[in-house]
Amino acid sequence: MxxxxxxxxxxxxxxxxxxxxxxxxxxxxxxxxxxxxxxxxxxxxxxxxxxxxGLMEWDAVSPMQYIGLDNYSRLIEDGAFWASVRHSLVFAVMSTLSLALYLAVAMILSGNIRGANLLRKVYLIPMLLSSVAIAQLWLKIYHPTTGILNGFLEWIGIENTPAWLSDPKVVLWAVFIPILWQYAGFYIIIYYAALKNIPGTLVEAARIDGATSVQIALRIKLPLIFEVIKVTIVLAVVGSLKYFDLIYVMTGGGPNGASEVMASFMYNAAFDRKEFGYGSAVGFFLLVICLIATWGIRRLTATKDTIEYS
Amino acid sequence: MKKKALTASTMLLSLSLVLAACGGSNNNNGNNGASPAASPSAPAAESSEAPASEASGEPITLNMMHLWPEGSSLQQFKLVNQIIEEYKSVAPNVTIKTEVLENEQYKDKISVLSSSNELPDVGLTWAAGFLEPYVKGNRFAPLDDLLQGELKDKFVPGTPEAYSSGGKVYGLPLELNIVPIYYNKEIFANNNLQPPQTLDDLKNIIKTLSDKGITPITLGGKDAWTVSFWYMYLAERFGGTELLDQSVANNTFNDPALLEAAKASQELVDMNAFIKGFNGLSNDEAKAEFASEQAAMYAMGTWEVPNYTTNPDVPQEFKDKVGFFKFPTVTGGKGGVNDWVGGPGVGLYVSESSPHKEEAKKFVSFFVQKWGEHSVVDAGVIPATKVDTSKINLPPLFIELLNELNNANNLTLFLDVQMKPVAADEHKKLAQALYGKSISPEDFLKKHEEALKAGK
Incomplete structure (x- = not known):
């Protein structure tokens, strides 16, 4: 040695x-x-x-008690848990769909338009703020009487403005928007970097052959950055499934579980209801779902041969 | 990539588990360290009461954890330090080290520390349901010897009992909180309104204010326990002082009075009694509405009284406008106007595995007595020990409330404190749902009964 x-x-x-x-x-x-x-x-x-x-009944204080798979059978029957799963899945789908928007923005920014440099930085700013700060900011925006959102709605003449974080029907969407806003810059930067990596000669050749901008975007650029898109889909889906912080600060999963997602359900089970065994079972389940989602996405987006710049 | 996603997805759950995992190994260390140290100090302390400080001159350190940070609870923070300072003259060999956390963080931390058997020697606990698992897990030391001895008859009757389990008392209450309804006298006067005597009076007030575009009641429903205040009072006024206690004790929730209270709750909501979007507002946000005079009424524990009396940061002009009234009675209801919803707040515990248990007990005994002397004047906290109002000089609102407490007929302990953790969480969510009108009064009762019957 x-x-x-x-x-x-x-x-x-x-x-x-x-x-x-x-x-x-x-x-x-x-x-x-x-x-x-x-x-x-x-x-x-x-x-x-x-x-x-997850196989134990444990309140974090008294001794643990082995209860086999009881936590998991309870999980399967727990309506509140499945509501949180549904919310998480809706959010995962929304995050994935919003990637198309981010991609479009990145395409425009990478097209050498004026001010692209500044805009890129503007989009990235939310990424630099901590989740709690963002949550506080949006709490102010959503405030039912003094918030700027309802202030604006009233100004343009809408009566009965919604109580964003209080109405069970809108609260879920109201908390999703700040999260999408928070991560927009992140995905835009990833796409921007990928698009900038495409050799200019390819685009130029296409243009000489008479391709329109849309054709260049869809037929040349998109396939070339497909590997990156795959990665971002996995990031968006898994990130949404395990998302916690902003929801916890803004609503705590309430009112009455209307904005509960899997991670906040897990937290509340373990720390509010003092059922650490059950919370662990939820955590384990969350892990399994994330693994399945990752595997599924890789399968769905698998391409036989990868296209390379050459 | 796959690995990265996996890594990220487990970050959150691993956080709590790392703590728990560390706990496993510390568990043994804690016990081993505790037993040899405890045995020599305990007999020394018992044999000689007065010269204990001389006899056990060996310097020891007691760790104390409390939940009054300098920023948000300055007066309590100062008072704790003052008492610790005073204790130095009683027991010069004892050093008290404090750790301060904000309320919710404190709750999380104490459960994590407890799971690894590393509780600070002295700390704060809540009554009944909160305390139960700690007693079951043998984490807190019984304090009956203090209550039979030097603390005999010092407490408002019934308050230490809220910290008992299996016939033994495990906590010494520091605070006694009741819930009055504070109101803005100026708003009432401008609208020719008087504090209500009955629920119908209250409804008239709500209607008058609501018609004029003034928010009648501010409420922070995101913190669901504030919603629970309103339901508990209505249930008490309809069904009498024993109703809620008995319901929890017998795991039933089907008394007609409970249904009436649930219906009355939704009636108030329909009248726009509560601030718009209350289920999305935190208690702090709701409080700000009352403080900025945007809302006329606010039901909150007596821990708010300093903000309306002694707190130098609040303008005197506003303080002069704040009055309080007792929750109105309902016609045909069994509850009286002198029945209160409330409960002892935090109390002191002594850790069962503390290496200096006897010293810690002496300190908590000293602490509650000094706290009783100072807390109401210095920190505006109503102690669970008896207060003689004739001897103290305080703003009238304060004296009136203290006198009300002496006249109090009975106290309904906060439901979420009475219930076990899972049922308590369910109760708070259901209260949110009831007031948010996403559940019918009938289902509200049914789900409560289910939660209570589950026994968790």
Whole structure:
């Protein structure tokens, strides 16, 4: 081992010595170990533990009691839980659909229009704010009597303005909008970078062949960045399924569960109702759903051959 | 990519579990560390009462966790520090270390610490339902010896009992809260209104104000316990002082008076009694409506009284406009006007696994006595220990309320405090739904009964 280490300090700096070190299995294990341990400790072990706690009845204070799969059978019958699943799925679909809008904005921005640089930064600003700050901002906007949204609606002559965060019928949509707003810049930047990566010669060649801007966008640019789009769909869906912070601050899942999503349901079960076993079961279920969603999206968007710039 | 998504998706749940996982190993350490330290200090403390500080001159540190941050509860924060300072002259060898958290964070933290058996030696707890799992898990030490001894007859009768389980008391109440309805005298005077005696009077007031475009009552329904106040009072006024206590104790929720109260609740909602969009407003937002004189009435615990009397940050001009009235009675109802909804707020516990349990008990005993002497004057907190109003100098609103407390006929303990955690959460959601009119009064009762019968 000591001999192998000394190779590292070999001033020769040739790749040959490096290869020799890296072919030593012991060294490889040594290098992998720290991050492996870290990942095991903070991610995989807790996942296993969540599964384990999911089999228990536990209020976080009294001793745990093994109850087998009771938490899961209760989960299947829990109407409030399925309502939260439905809300999360609606949100996942909305986030995915909104990607089309972000893509359109990115296309326009990448088209060298005037002020694109400034606009790109403007779109990114919400990303820089913390979720709690955004939540506070939108709480003010949605305030039923003094909020600017209802103020505007009243100004244009609408009576009976909605009570955005109080009406069970609108509250879910009212909390989705700030979240979409929050992440818009993120996706726009990803698409923008991908579009900028397309060699200008391809676009130019298409233009010489007489393609319109729309054709260039749909037939040339879209297929070329399809790999990136796939990634963003997974990010949007999984991100929506596990989304928590803004909803927690703005409504806490209320009123009466009207804006509850899976993650807030899990939090409320564990921390408000003091059912850590049940909360863990929800958490485990959430993990399974996210894995299935990821797998499903990869399957659906799988392409036989990837198109490359050449 | 897949790996990244997986990583991200588990971040949230791993957070709580990491804490729990750490707890497992600390559990043993805590116990091992506690037992050898506890045995030498305990006999020393018991054998000699007065010279305890000299006998056990060995310096010890007691950890205390409380929920009055400097920013939001300055007066309580100062008072705690003052009492700790005073305790130095009684027990110079004891250092009290405090950790301060905001209310909701405190609740989360105490449950996490408890799960790993790392509770601070002294801290705050709530009564009844909150305390139950901690007693079952053997986390809190019984304090009956203090109540039989130096604290005998110091408390308002019935208040320590709210912290009892299985016949033993595990908490010493610091606060006693009742819920009056505060009203803006100026708005009432401008509209020729008098504080109501009956529910019909209240309805007339609501109608008058609502017709003039003034918000009659402000309410922060996002914090569902504030909605629960209104339902509890109506239920009490229709069905009498024992009704809610008995319903929870017997796991039933089908008394006709409960249904009447639910119907009356929705009647008030239909009259636009409550501020627009109340289920989306937090209590703080609702409170701001009352403070900015946009709403005429506001039902809230007596912890708000300092804001209307002693708090120097609130303009005197506004303070002079605030009055209170008792929840009106209903015709044919069993509840009287001197029945209150309320309950002891927080109380002090001593950790069962504390290495310095006897020292901690002495400190809490000292603390509640000093708190009783100072809290109402210095912090505007009504203590659970008896207050002689003739000896203190306070704004009239305060004195009136303290006197009301002495006349109080009975106290209905907050429902969400009485109920077990799952049922309490369900109750709050149902109250939100009832006042948001997304559930019928009949279903409201049915679901309560289901939640109570589930026994969680």
């Amino acid at each position: 000591a001999a192998s280490f000394s190779c590292l300090y070999d001033r020769g700096g040739n790749t040959h010595a490096m290869e020799k070190v890296m072919s030593n299995k012991g060294i490889i294990a040594l290098y992998v170990l720290p991050s492996l341990l870290l990942i095991l400790a903070v991610i995989y072990v807790p996942i296993v533990l969540t599964g384990y706690y």
